[in-house]
Amino acid sequence: MDFLELINFYVIPGIVLGSIYALGAVGITLVFAILRYAHLAHGDLATLGAFIALAVVTGLGVSPLVALPIAIIATAAVAVGIDKVFYEHLRERPKIVTVMASLGIALMIRAVVQVVWGVDTETYSRGIVRPENYFGLRIRDREILTVIAMIALVGGLQLFLTRSKWGKAMRAMSDNPNLALLSGIDNKKVVMLTWVIVGGLCAASGVFLGLNTELKSMMGWQMLLPMFAAAILGGVGRIEGAVLGGLVVGIAEELSVLVIPSEYKAAMAFAILLFMLLVRPTGLLKGKVL
């Protein structure tokens, strides 16, 4: 196998998959750092976003890219609603109770998707897309789009977090909640803003996963482990760490096929997760450990 083949068949799909994981992992890292619990319904929220986009695509006959903002807004609204109805009143209890509630929410969201859209595999558009050839690199348009969208969304988020007043408030909550509350930051607004961002990122990762592969009711749940591995690998609370972690996990999963049977591709994320917890629980870029 020559070098170009390695790039074309393993590294490029790995980067694309990694970008999708990165979008989800950024959301996980935000919830982990600001709200301080592991949100297990994250993957299924992504599934919901992907299927909302499907409804828009089939209903209005537009391209998935036009449906993406609609899915982002709708999923953000759902995320805020779930927080208001189910998580808010658990805030005073031990955080692990919310983790348990989120496991139940994961099941509920999946059930809604399965009732409304069924359990069959769906796609945004039929037919096979042939990759274009760029100096020997074979890349599909949607793959370029995925990576660019990830960079744009995460870059925008990073700007928001470092430059705007509310972004700074979110970071303050993440660094020291007591101090942040004492200096007059409105906790409710920060929590709501977090869920808007997290819901939107979930929808984006779901839509891009659906665009590059296919839509299944279990697609999000299967992304949960890689996304958590990415967030912990990068360092909890670090946006750029989550992106780095997502890319590493995505590329590692694709490359793992070269050495282990392809059935165990999904085990790669788990191995990375355990390895990081064992040797460096703070992650590559020093993050938090809860």
Add this chain to the structure above:
Amino acid sequence: MEYLGLLNYALFMAIFIGIYALLALGLNIQWGFAGLFNAGIAGFFAVGAYTSAILTTEHADGRIGGFDMPFFVGWIGAMIAAALVAWPIGKICLRFRSDYLAIASIGIAEIIRLVVKSEAVLTNGARGISGIPRPAAEFPSMAQETAYLASQAAYLAIVVVVLVAAYLLVERQFNAPWGRMMRAIRDNEGAAKAMGKDVEFRRLQAFIFGSALMGLGGALFAHFNRSITPEAIDPMVATFLVWIMLILGGSGNNRGAILGAAVVWIIWSMSEIATDRLPTEYAIQAKYIRLFLIGLMLQLVLRFRPEGLLPEPLRGDRRAPKSGADHT
């Protein structure tokens, strides 16, 4: 005969309740005593089921074993195997907050599912292992119908004996200094550490004991069905049912865990009977609506009755009782 069928159904239900009660007891050791979040119950269940199947079936070509051992060897083996799977996970994750264990246990359940599906040498792949011997199943002297009934009743008796033994052992531990120490670690880790308790090691103990009980539950299930296939259990549904059983029944209370298993399993299978009568085009959707409702039930219990039906018995609890005469 109508009432024979009903009796058979009742026995069937009771056996399942017994098996789920074992799983809920195992989870109670982990969550109720020690505050450990295990979201991979189905994984430990599968390890137990397959271990016992490999140890007790007759020799078969194309896969390891069929060691033809007596059933109790298989059941002990199931417990040991589940404990061995739990050990490294606990060793790595229990140093951190329980969120990490939740993620890792989802992961281990997923890996076990992959191994079960693809390692045909071990598990016979998608066809599964059949011909698992069932203790006390043959009653040659009776008529066919009553013999079946007798074998069901005999198996129920075995399940009840195992469950009562497990209950007595766990309850004894709950009241022993070990149980008090576990609750101390759960409620205030820092204080327990300051008292000189080895928090990590004790958590590991609770995690391993609980997982072993889950493995035993898996073995009981495999021997009851006489076969085990990858499709026998839906990992998320099984895991989630056990969670709602424990939370509804009352985490930290062993009798609550058993009561919760009975209540939830009866609701779950009754709703299945109800939806089976629907026309087929609605039947599939009804299955998912049931899943939605069971998720909603957890949210409602967490919100309105977090202590469950039978709250944890706390000695010398001076906090004002929240719900009337529940505390003594």
